[in-house]
Amino acid sequence: MSRPFLAALPILVRRERALLAAAVLAPPIALIVTVILNLGLYVAMGGDPAAVVYAMLIEPFFSWASFSEVLLKAGPLLLIAQGLAIGFRAKVFNIGAEGQFVLGAIFASAIPIWWPDATGQWIWPAMLLFGTVGGAFWASLTAFWRVRLNANEILVSLMLSFVAVQLLNYLLLGPWKDPNGFNFPQSVMFQYDAMVPILIEGTRVNVSIILALLLSIAAWIFMQKSFIGYKLQVGGLAPRAANYAGFRESRAIWLSLLIGGAAAGLAGAAEVAGPLGQLQRSISTGYGYAAIIVAYLGGLHPIGIVLSAVVMAALYIGGDNAMVSANLPVAAVRVFQGSLLLAYLVAIAFMRYRLAWRPAATRSPI
Amino acid sequence: MNAVEFVLAGMLAAATPFLLAALGELIVERAGVLNLGVEGLMAFGAVIAFIIVYHGGGHFLAFLAAGLGGALLSLLFAAIVLGFNANQVATGLAIGILGQGLSALFGKTYESLTVRGLPKIAIPGLSDIPVIGGLFSQDIVVWLSLLAAVAVWAMFAYGKLGLIIRAVGENPKAAHAIGYPVIAIRFAAAAIGGVMAGFAGAYAATIYTPLWADGMIAGRGWIAIALVVFGTWLTGRIFLGACLFGAVSLMGLAAQATGLNVPSQLLACLPYLVTIIVLGIISADRRLLKLNGVASLGEPFERS
Numbered sequence: 263m264s265r266p267f268l269a270a271l272p273i274l275v276r277r278e279r280a281l282l283a284a285a286v287l288a289p290p291i292a293l294i295v296t297v298i299l300n301l302g303l304y305v306a307m308g309g310d311p312a313a314v315v316y317a318m319l320i321e322p323f324f325s326w327a328s329f330s331e332v333l334l335k336a337g338p339l340l341l342i343a344q345g346l347a348i349g350f351r352a353k354v355f356n357i358g359a360e361g362q363f364v365l366g367a368i369f370a371s372a373i374p375i376w377w378p379d380a381t382g383q384w385i386w387p388a389m390l391l392f393g394t395v396g397g398a399f400w401a402s403l404t405a406f407w408r409v410r411l412n413a414n415e416i417l418v419s420l421m422l423s424f425v426a427v428q429l430l431n432y433l434l435l436g437p438w439k440d441p442n443g444f445n446f447p448q449s450v451m452f453q454y455d456a457m458v459p460i461l462i463e464g465t466r467v468n469v470s471i472i473l474a475l476l477l478s479i480a481a482w483i484f485m486q487k488s489f490i491g492y493k494l495q496v497g498g499l500a501p502r503a504a505n506y507a508g509f510r511e512s513r514a515i516w517l518s519l520l521i522g523g524a525a526a527g528l529a530g531a532a533e534v535a536g537p538l539g540q541l542q543r544s545i546s547t548g549y550g551y552a553a554i555i556v557a558y559l560g561g562l563h564p565i566g567i568v569l570s571a572v573v574m575a576a577l578y579i580g581g582d583n584a585m586v587s588a589n590l591p592v593a594a595v596r597v598f599q600g601s602l603l604l605a606y607l608v609a610i611a612f613m614r615y616r617l618a619w620r621p622a623a624t625r626s627p628i
Numbered sequence: 629m630n631a632v633e634f635v636l637a638g639m640l641a642a643a644t645p646f647l648l649a650a651l652g653e654l655i656v657e658r659a660g661v662l663n664l665g666v667e668g669l670m671a672f673g674a675v676i677a678f679i680i681v682y683h684g685g686g687h688f689l690a691f692l693a694a695g696l697g698g699a700l701l702s703l704l705f706a707a708i709v710l711g712f713n714a715n716q717v718a719t720g721l722a723i724g725i726l727g728q729g730l731s732a733l734f735g736k737t738y739e740s741l742t743v744r745g746l747p748k749i750a751i752p753g754l755s756d757i758p759v760i761g762g763l764f765s766q767d768i769v770v771w772l773s774l775l776a777a778v779a780v781w782a783m784f785a786y787g788k789l790g791l792i793i794r795a796v797g798e799n800p801k802a803a804h805a806i807g808y809p810v811i812a813i814r815f816a817a818a819a820i821g822g823v824m825a826g827f828a829g830a831y832a833a834t835i836y837t838p839l840w841a842d843g844m845i846a847g848r849g850w851i852a853i854a855l856v857v858f859g860t861w862l863t864g865r866i867f868l869g870a871c872l873f874g875a876v877s878l879m880g881l882a883a884q885a886t887g888l889n890v891p892s893q894l895l896a897c898l899p900y901l902v903t904i905i906v907l908g909i910i911s912a913d914r915r916l917l918k919l920n921g922v923a924s925l926g927e928p929f930e931r932s
Contacts, residue, residue, distance in 0.1 A: 274713065276930070307733075355717055411908035412917070416664065416717070417854045418907060421900040424847050428900075432893040551725065558718055593732030593842070600668075600726025604708060607719050611712035 274615035281613050288609035289559055289570065295609075296602040303597070304590065313588035318580030328579055330465035334537060336575035338363070338529035340474040342553035343571055344481040345525025347562040349518030351485065353498040356519055358404060358419025359526040360550025361426035362397040366527025367534045368430060369396025371541040374452040375438055385455040390473075390531045397527015398520050400426065405519040409512045415519070427546050434543060448542040458536045470532035475568070477525070482564035494518065526550060548596075552578075555603045561610075574599070631882040635875050637762025643874030644773050645670070645832040649852035650859070650866050651780050652824025656702075657856055658784065659817035660797035662926040664720025665705055666825050667849030668727020673698045673826030674833035674845060675731040681743045681834045691769075691830045698826020699819045701727055706818035710811050713928040724849070732842045742839040769831055776824075781863035793817060797922040800929040810929050825849065847900065854903050858910050860920040869906075876902050 297319070301311045322328045342359050349356045356362075370393035373385060404419040434447040443450070458468040485491040497504040497514045505511065529549065534541050556574045560567030581595035649666050656663050663669075673694035680690040705723045708714045750765035757764075784790035793813065795803040800810045832848065833840060851873060859866030880895030911917060 357721065407904065407908050411912045412914055413907045413911040414857060417850060417857070418904055420850055421847070421903045424900040425897045428893040428897040432891055435893075436891065554721060555725070591733055591736045593729050593736060596725060596729030597733055598729075600722050600729050603718065603722035604704070604726065607708055607714040607722065608712050611714055615713070
């Protein structure tokens with residue numbers, strides 16, 4: 263059949279042992295390849311590559327105004343990705359972080375919307391707590407469907423994200439709409455005490471980035487040092503062995519989804535109590551999906567994820583910059599994200615395989 | 629026209645994007661590959677088809693190009709998961725994001741524009757029957773999609789090709805041992821799946837709702853993947869599932885038209901809620917999934 267054509271291609275040969283250097287080099291190499299491919303696309307679309315490179319890759323790191331926004335965006339991405347990565351390592355694919363993020367924002371907003379006149383330093387911490395519960399609650403629906411009804415968690419969590427967005431629309435067009443908001447689908451502006459304290463004067467960077475970093479350390483300890491984290495990883499790598507060892511799959515699913523949902527919910531709460539200051543439709547901008555890329559690009563490792571969250575946040579800010587200065591459509595960021603993950607998945611293959619131009623040995627049929 | 633007639637008349641057209649994409653995914657999954665990028669493949673096909681129809685290229689050319697576009701993107705997926713043994717879940721998600729991004733990028737200047745759909749072809753006699761007559765007046769793509777469903781069913785029920793695809797999905801090692809080129813067959817299945825998803829997107833954007841809007845596929849690709857599970861990998865059940873979803877998506881419109889006092893957001897999430905509920909009901913019967921499921925679904929094949 264297509265044998266002559268396939269024979270001309272190099273084949274993959276499994277390495278004796280996984281190459282650690284490839285694991286470390288894969289993300290930067292993938293990034294470089296993606297930048298080149300996407301610049302080619304922009305040039306083909308009539309863009310100015312120099313302007314795009316400056317706006318996307320240089321400005322976010324060399325202007326304080328831009329970099330503070332990078333930090334602001336990195337917070338939610340970091341939180342969500344850390345939560346998701348724990349599940350992914352246990353082979354529990356929670357793709358519905360977007361919905362859990364939205365539910366976190368909704369739960370957190372309930373406090374300032376129901377008690378707009380309340381004052382006190384307890385309000386924003388209570389909102390973060392409520393948001394965490396909201397995200398975990400939304401993820402628990404998926405966990406229940408997966409454990410009790412055996413339904414695929416990818417599909418259920420994703421469908422619940424669509425439902426969450428409609429729930430948000432319903433609240434903002436109905437009961438939670440700001441009566442003095444000129445009919446805009448948004449809630450009232452929250453009171454001062456409902457806002458997460460600003461960390462760096464003159465920027466929008468708030469305490470939630472510290473929270474995200476602390477939880478990253480917690481995730482590292484949990485995954486690398488704790489027995490439960492170890493059980494989760496074993497369950498992901500060798501489900502049968504884990505089963506024999508008495509590690510229950512259903513517990514791993516519940517734990518993975520609840521952690522992922524709680525982290526996404528916290529991120530959603532920090533978003534309404536932080537830069538937004540109210541509940542609005544634009545809360546759902548795809549953080550939950552971008553965080554999947556952040557998690558993989560960070561090698562599903564807590565430290566790698568911190569780096570990849572900053573890269574992805576810079577990409578968002580750079581994309582915004584390029585939209586203004588180099589006339590780049592905003593959708594280009596999504597194309598960049600998708601191709602970055604693909605390039606990474608190819609690059610990471612070289613950790614386990616090497617290319618060989620000829621089959622090692624042609625075997626006799628018997 | 630009452631609500632029942634309205635739903636019956638529109639059901640098949642509403643079901644067509646689901647049906648086409650799900651038939652494609654069925655072939656891919658039967659070959660043992662899980663492609664979660666259907667949503668992106670549909671979006672990519674949709675924008676290509678819309679642009680061509682908008683510039684007067686006609687529906688035939690539009691479907692051809694959309695199918696080709698879907699196939700190319702799907703072959704990229706195949707190259708990564710089959711060539712590099714990458715994680716199929718992650719790669720599928722990446723293809724989905726890429727396809728949606730490309731569709732938004734190319735479709736940016738066409739936002740909210742409309743095109744003309746296709747005329748309906750009525751079967752004389754049958755289409756005059758009261759109440760159910762609407763079922764027999766459909767555009768050409770609906771009729772062809774029904775033929776495609778029958779062809780896929782026949783291929784898996786009686787064809788040798790269907791048997792080979794199933795062997796590759798069930799036990800790639802055995803299929804390889806008796807001389808079938810497992811990787812090549814999986815590539816071909818991925819290409820066909822891409823073509824079908826491209827057609828599905830083209831139908832959604834140029835015939836069913838002939839207008840372009842970013843995100844217009846609205847989860848149909850994901851529902852198509854769920855349909856393959858609902859149908860327990862059987863063509864006939866997938867067809868019934870597609871009809872169910874066609875009807876569900878119309879019920880929202882019908883309910884609004886009759887002035888029922890239900891929040892429109894509840895109607896909008898009806899297809900997703902139904903997906904979640906049906907997925908729970910079908911999956912709870914583990915024997916049913918095992919009986920017809922694909923044994924090596926999502927697992928890479930390594931010649932050792």
